[in-house]
Amino acid sequence: xxxxxxxxxxxxxxxxxxxVTLTTMAALAQMTALGFQxxxxxxxxxxxxxxGLAEFLPALVLAVPAGALADRFDRxxxxxxxxxxxLLASLALVWLTRSGVDGIGPILAIVLVFGTFRALAAxxxxxxxxxxxxxxxxxxxxxxxxxxxxIGLIVxxxxxxxxxxxxxxxxxxxxxxxxxxxxCCIPLVRxxxxxxxxxxxxxxxxxxxxxxWRQALDGLRVIRHNPILAGTISLDLFAVLFGxxxxxxxxIATDRLGVDAAGLGWLRAAGGxxxxxxTLALAARPLRRHIGVTxxxxxxxxxAATIVLGATTSFAxxxxxxxxxSAADSISVFVRATLVPLITPxxxxxxxxxxxxxxxxxxxxxxxxESGVTGQLLGAPLAIVFGGVATLAVVGVWAALFPALRRIDxxxxxxxxxxxxx
Numbered sequence: 001x002x003x004x005x006x007x008x009x010x011x012x013x014x015x016x017x018x019x020v021t022l023t024t025m026a027a028l029a030q031m032t033a034l035g036f037q038x039x040x041x042x043x044x045x046x047x048x049x050x051x052g053l054a055e056f057l058p059a060l061v062l063a064v065p066a067g068a069l070a071d072r073f074d075r076x077x078x079x080x081x082x083x084x085x086x087l088l089a090s091l092a093l094v095w096l097t098r099s100g101v102d103g104i105g106p107i108l109a110i111v112l113v114f115g116t117f118r119a120l121a122a123x124x125x126x127x128x129x130x131x132x133x134x135x136x137x138x139x140x141x142x143x144x145x146x147x148x149x150x151i152g153l154i155v156x157x158x159x160x161x162x163x164x165x166x167x168x169x170x171x172x173x174x175x176x177x178x179x180x181x182x183x184c185c186i187p188l189v190r191x192x193x194x195x196x197x198x199x200x201x202x203x204x205x206x207x208x209x210x211x212x213w214r215q216a217l218d219g220l221r222v223i224r225h226n227p228i229l230a231g232t233i234s235l236d237l238f239a240v241l242f243g244x245x246x247x248x249x250x251x252i253a254t255d256r257l258g259v260d261a262a263g264l265g266w267l268r269a270a271g272g273x274x275x276x277x278x279t280l281a282l283a284a285r286p287l288r289r290h291i292g293v294t295x296x297x298x299x300x301x302x303x304a305a306t307i308v309l310g311a312t313t314s315f316a317x318x319x320x321x322x323x324x325x326s327a328a329d330s331i332s333v334f335v336r337a338t339l340v341p342l343i344t345p346x347x348x349x350x351x352x353x354x355x356x357x358x359x360x361x362x363x364x365x366x367x368x369x370e371s372g373v374t375g376q377l378l379g380a381p382l383a384i385v386f387g388g389v390a391t392l393a394v395v396g397v398w399a400a401l402f403p404a405l406r407r408i409d410x411x412x413x414x415x416x417x418x419x420x421x422x
Contacts, residue, residue, distance in 0.1 A: 012132050013141065015188035017148040020125065022185070023083060024152025026178035027118070029160030030090060031055075032268055033171035034111065036164060036261045037097070038104050039250040045380055047104055049372015052247050054108045056369065058115035059122070067123045067352070075124035075131065080186050082121020087179040089114035093172035126356075130341045131191050142338045146330060147279040153326070154272030161265020222344060222352050229343060231402030232295070232336050233356050235394070239299045242390035246271070246322075247371045251380040257315045267315075267322060274323035278330040287334060292408035295335045296399050301328040303391030310384030338411055 031051075038047050070078055092110050101107065129141045163170040223229045246268065253264040287294060302325050309321035336356075344352045374383035399406050 010132075011188060012190040013144075015185045016128060016132055017144055019079070019083075019182040019185035019189070020145060020148040021151050022178045022182035023086070024149045025156035025159065026086070026090065026152075026175040026182070028152055028156025028268070028272075029163070029171060029178070030093070030114075030175040032157040032160035032265055033164040033168065033261070034093075034107065035247070035250040036161070036264055037168060038107065039254070041102065041104055045248060045251050045375030045383075046372050048247050048250060049369040049375070050104070050108060051111060052372065053369040054111040055115045055118075058112060059119040062116065062119040066120050069120070070123035070127055075128050076186055076189050078124035079121050079128070080183060082117045082119075082124070083179055083183050083186075085117025085120070086114055087176055087183070089117065090172050090176040090179060094169050094176065097169045097172060126337075127341070128189070132189060142334060144283055146333055146337060147276060147283060150272055150276040150279045150326075150330065152272075154269050154276055157265040157268030157272065159265075161261045161263070161268075165261045223356075226343065227402060227404045228408065229340060229352070231398060231405035232339055235295070235299060235398045235402075235405070236332070236336060238398075239303065239391045239394045242387040242394065247369075248375050248380040248384060251375060252318070252384070256313055256381060257318055259315060263315070267318060270319035271322035271326035273326075275326035275330040278327040279334070282331070282334050286338075287331070288410055290409060291335055291339065291411065292406045295332050295408075296395055296406065298328040298331040298335075300392055300395045302332070303388045303395065306388030306391060307385050308388075310381045310386075310388060339408075342411055 034051060035048060038051055039045075041047075066078075089110050092113070093107075096106055096110065129145045132141075159174055160171045163174050223233060249267055250264055253259050253267060257263070257267075259267070305321045305324040305328065309318055309325065312318050312321065340352065340356060371383055371387060374386060377383075378386065
């Protein structure tokens with residue numbers, strides 16, 4: 001297995017990781033600014049939930065066609081198309097904020113556009129790490145891929161909060177600049193010949209066949225036939241669906257912790273720091289044993305830290321809770337991001353990852369909507385505590401429902417990915 005240093009010497013891998021870092025920074029900077037702006041306009045937790053829902057709906061609607069497109073066309077082209085649309089949406093937010101806005105309707109409309117192009121790009125981006133390195137290098141590229149996202153998670157909110165506090169349109173202009181830089185990295189990405197080779201017994205689709213809804217829905221069929229895939233992906237859906245505390249950070253930052261937009265940026269960055277340090281540790285020493293138990297334990301730790309976040313009135317304790325939440329989440333992300341591609345046949349990988357992207361979107365953006373609704377009904381602190389308790393309950397139920405997931409000891413070899421047929 002090549003070292004992390006060897007992979008970073010690969011120009012193609014480095015360019016891809018840089019693009020992921022930049023676009024993640026842009027998205028997190030923008031969402032930090034949007035959360036504060038929306039709460040500043042309305043003062044309602046429910047509207048923070050609507051912001052999450054606007055992000056999620058495009059991923060739900062476009063999961064099937066986006067996954068099919070990622071399997072049929074060059075995934076680098078799909079990534080470029082998606083980032084180009086995100087760039088236009090960020091520029092629209094610059095114009096809207098500069099012109100003055102006193103309602104959230106136009107903001108939500110632009111967020112829908114941004115989410116649409118993000119949904120188109122997501123399956124291609126998540127499938128690319130498997131295609132730009134040799135299969136045996138996947139356990140190394142996955143934590144580096146996650147680390148790129150975590151760097152964006154740290155730096156993006158700080159940039160967004162600082163720029164918004166300086167001048168609100170600057171936050172969205174900064175996001176546009178970062179997305180433009182990410183676009184410049186894509187032409188440097190090259191595919192690895194061994195990574196794109198399919199096993200002899202793979203069932204390939206004829207190149208001249210037109211995509212159909214049956215082909216697109218194959219992602220759901222593959223997941224349904226594999227209990228480990230089903231258990232791993234659905235665990236993230238239901239656990240983080242209830243633990244979407246980050247969506248309510250603008251409310252507790254101002255009303256409970258007494259900080260402004262810059263403080264909100266540091267709160268979100270605290271989570272990024274915990275995630276980044278954990279990801280660096282995983283890149284140096286990838287997890288190889290007791291995979292299933294570790295996954296369940298980390299999701300449980302995420303739920304416990306969420307309870308602490310909802311209960312505290314201390315800015316320092318909130319930062320520590322977010323640090324632990326993101327550190328635990330990083331390990332579970334590493335397990336899922338490594339396991340799912342390894343046990344998915346390459347010719348179905350884009351479609352499976354598109355379905356998984358909906359589940360991830362549900363656990364984050366739809367979870368944000370759930371948190372917004374419960375926050376409006378119960379108040380932000382109690383809603384966060386409720387979400388943490390629900391996450392712990394989900395872990396217990398999933399450990400019983402998916403014994404195969406609990407018993408996973410190590411990652412399977414890439415060649416073990418075959419499609420079970422009825």
